[in-house]
Amino acid sequence: MASNYTVTPEEILAISGVNPRRCMKCGRCTATCPAFAEMEYHPHQFVAMVESGRIGELMNSRSIYRCLSCMACIERCPRQVDPARLIEAVRLAVERKQGGNHLIPDQVPERLEPDMPQQLLVSAYRKYTK
Amino acid sequence: MQKIGVFVCHCGTNIAATVDVEAVAEAARHVPGVVYATDYTYMCSQSGQDLIKDAVKKYGLTGVVVCSCSPRMHEKTFRKAVDSVGMNPYLLEIANIREQCSWVHKDKEIGTKKAIALMKAAVAKAELDSPLTAGETPVVKRALVIGGGIAGMQTALDIADAGYDVDIVEKNPTIGGKMAQLDKTFPTLDCSSCIVTPKMVEVGQNEKIHIYSYSEVTNVSGFVGNFKVTIKRKARYVDETKCTGCGLCTEKCPMKKVPNEFNLGLNNRSAVYIPFAQAVPKVATIDPNYCLMLNKGVCGLCSKVCGAGAINYKDTDKEIEVEYGAIVAATGYEIMDVSKYDEYAYSQSPDVVTSLEYERLMNAAGPTGGELLRPSDHKRPKTIVFVQCVGSRECDSTRGGKPYCSKICCMYTAKHAMLTKDHYPDTDIYVFYIDVRTPGKNFDEFYRRAVEQYGVHYIKGAVGKVTPENGKLIVQASDLLMNEQLTIDADMVVLAAAIEPSHSARHLATMLTASMDTNDWFTEAHPKLRPVESPTAGVFLSGVCQGPKDIPETVAQAGAAASKVIGLLSKDKLAGNPCVAHSDEMMCTGCSQCADVCPYGAITYVDKEFRMRDRTTKVRRVAQVNPAVCQGCGACTVTCPSGAMDLNGFSNSEIMAEVDALCR
Structure with missing residues (x-):
């Protein structure tokens, strides 16, 4: 808890x-x-x-x-x-x-999509990592 | 060979705690040209000054360097000291080892090293100092007061009382300012117009005071004692000298749908108007935006009924130029535009008003004749919510918010609440406050009376939303002490909107070269010790233009500004500043760059004949500086591409010598 x-x-x-x-x-x-x-x-x-x-x-x-x-x-x-x-x-x-960490850097490339904004990556790191 | 004395001040521990003053004096003894060096606890004290004077006499000093505080603090003191023993005061140099050294460093070793460097630079400059003599300029014995509110009127009256001529320039058709719009004044609840209108009459009748109403300052040149001011007299279309103020024209004027600015647009006036019954000068003015004759060429009724023949449709703006010895800014304030604060529904409902509008709604000379009726349906409001700090104390300026406290709102809201309860005891009044700020004589007692005697509900909290609904205003608010959210069905909401400087103040400050803070309040020369003077010589500050204040404070400051003006005008001549620029005619190429950068217009160009080596003559264009206008800012000397411009007391060679000494 x-x-x-x-x-x-x-x-x-x-x-x-x-x-x-x-x-x-x-x-x-x-x-x-x-x-x-x-x-x-x-x-x-x-x-x-x-x-x-x-x-x-x-x-x-x-x-x-x-x-x-x-x-x-x-x-x-x-x-x-x-x-x-x-x-x-x-x-x-x-x-x-x-x-703990929900997102580790190694997973990023396979999840990338061509039209994904960079800002999304940044905010995803903020939200899903310690 | 120069004989220079160096005097190092401890300033108690201000300097001595961070700078090894003895080491500075010892270092000075090894500087070529220095014949005497010492240190002392307080150089500015009488015994410290005597130390300098004695050394000047004993060692026949040709220059003095005092290592102490900023020259702004004591340069005058030390100049006077050396002057008293026959040394030219401009042979004195100050090395600032306090503000620029001891106060900003913690490490004594570094501080001492820097102090020694600053001392050496000052000695290098002192070696090149030459004696200078200040010129004298006469003082024009007339003062200008810009703004005819209570601040401007009081300043003008006090100056006139001392026997000097004063002109008031007021942008509106009448003097009186904001105070004429107020109903009662806190904390005594005496009638505002009963005390301000006699003042207006006094100003109008004073032989020493001339009022330029409906006028604006459009240009200022010159300097302390000798300002030249251009005043634009806006076309009034009524001859001030003929109009008797009978008001017949205002009655007959068919254009009656002009928002009345004196009542803040809560009712209408005619196109030809006298702002209010006690206006000074009591003269009609035609509003060119609404007059049918001026816009469409038909009507002319006012001209027909005017027995004095004062109406002149062909009137134009006129500019006059007047000379003054001193200028007082008394431009006052405005109420901030709150229409961007959508949550209070100011733009959505006429029953949401600012406090100044509420003031007019309570005033016997106001749009409702003193009966409190809400603007939408002219019914008497039973529940009124007052919101404090609207636009004040905000760090976000996107909606026009101000970082400062407007100072007067807590008190006038308590006043409004009590007056309303006095007239209509069955009214429910809520005041939402962040803090109640009542420092002042009888101020807190006044506010407590509203709570204890009148039962006004003071709630620590804020209003979050006002929704107009079925003729009511639904007010959603917080009560922080009860930790509750409230909903109040109100009939009226009164916003204590922030006050802000007059919108003309920034432009005026630029003309006067007077400085302002980030909020556009005029800056005083010293926040504590010179509160009514602008840093610009000959410009003084009166009233709210310097910062929020109430009426007694404004009147006190107005009197203080007047006494400073009187002190200046009582002098026949002013000693000028000898540290002015001059040009070397042989080096000047006539390029005009110095004249372009000069902020004071002190540089002119003349054609001058030069005799050449072959005995022919040649006419060249060269720069000439008017030493009476030059303020010694040095902009020309750094601009001049040929090095022809030089500044007395801060010559190019002196500055280079200082830099050399620092780099050595």
Whole structure:
């Protein structure tokens, strides 16, 4: 189970490219979130929990799978904290820790297709490797 | 042979902690030309200055090098010190071993090495220094204030009070600015127009003040004490000297569907208009975009009814040039355009308004006569939601967001909430805030009154979405303290939109060569010690053009700017800067490149006769610098391809000597 794994805030920051310290706790993310009622932890709490290092709790929470990735919070966030990106980063962290590498370089050539965009390869590495 | 003294300052531990000051003094003793070197804890102190003065006398020094802080800090101090013992002040050089050395290094060995290098460079320059004498220029005893809001009016009144002539240039048909549009002022709740309109009258009646209303500054040349300013007087189509302000033309004008800018477009005015009843000057203006006569050549009603014969359809823009000794920027602010913030539905519903619009809706002289009626159906709103920080405190500027706090919104929102509750106690008011910022005399007490006495619901959270639906505004918001998402059925939503600098400010700053920050607020010469002066000599700052502030702060700054102007105008002559450029006529090829790069227009070309070796004469075109206009920036000296341009006090040979010393 995921509960055995945890990641550091630095890893989350590296995956998401977001700095939760920029948050000024305005609450526009939570105000706008259409999945609010489904969540145990709400978007503004997400940011605060990553900032204070309580990432294990997040990884175990069902909330991270309730986020629809509608990006409304990113649209509204005045501080470029972008909660949806943080949530995505935690989700990725869970996936990565659970299964290890899903993609190894040797497998790449046989899976290539001529019209596959390069960006897809890059993002596949991000998503499916540790 | 030069006899140079070197004085190394410890600046307490500011320098001495990172630079071995004794080693610097010791190194100086071995530099050729240096006859005396010492170090001291505080060179700028009286005893430190005495040390320099005594050495100048005792060793007959021909040059002084002080290794200390930036010349911006104490060059004046030390120049004055050497001047007092008969040495030309321009024979003094400063080696900046604090800001550019000790403060930026941690390693003492490296710091010391660099300090020694900087000292040697300064000594090399000092050896080539020649005495310079500053010229004098007269001061024009008249000031220009750009902007006729409360800041500009207060500055003008204070300058006029000291006996100097002041002109106000105001782009609108009347002075008064934003304050004339406000209903009440915080935290005393006194009526804004009751205190600002007497000021406007005072300005209008003051013999020392001349108002150029409906005018703009289009060009500025010259320098401190001697500015030449071109003012464009926009065509008003009404003779200011004849119009009595009776308002008959505005009544008879058939074109009545012009959005009224004084009420922020919440109602309409006629094409010929007086902005509001207490306007100064109380003179009508014809709006050329809407006037039927000017656009279609038919109508002419206003001209027919005008008893004074003031209407002139053939009026044109006129430019006048006036000389000033000092210029004050008082250009104020605008309310940010919030139409890009779609989530608040500002563009979708007339019942979503900015706070300034709300101000007009509450004002007795406003579009509803002071009765609070919402714009869509003219019904009284029962539930009102106030949203704070719309566009303020954002790091993303794609929607026009500002990184700064607009400072006044927390207080005016508390004011709006209380006034509304005062008039209509059954109104439900919600204020969504991030932080409530109320630093100021009686400010927090004021805000607490809104909460405790009036029962305004202050909610720590934000509004995420406003949806207009069946005449209601469905507000979806967060309450962070309760960790809840709320939905409120509101009748009106009021946005505390960020304030931003006047849109004309950037263009004006370019004309004035005054600097601005990244947000287009004017920059002060020193953020703490020179807050009302621009770094450009003779240009001063008054009011919000320098940064967000409320009315008392604006008035205080306006008075401070006025006192600086008075200080300048009270001088008959100003000592010029002798570090100006000059051209060597024998080397000048007349290429004009220096004149092209000169930002001050100080360089002109003249035809000059030269006597040749064979006794014939030849006429050549050569550059001449006007030393009164030159600011010594040095742009011409680096541009000149033949090396004919040189700068006093920073000559090409001096700079090369410094570089040589650094490389040695």
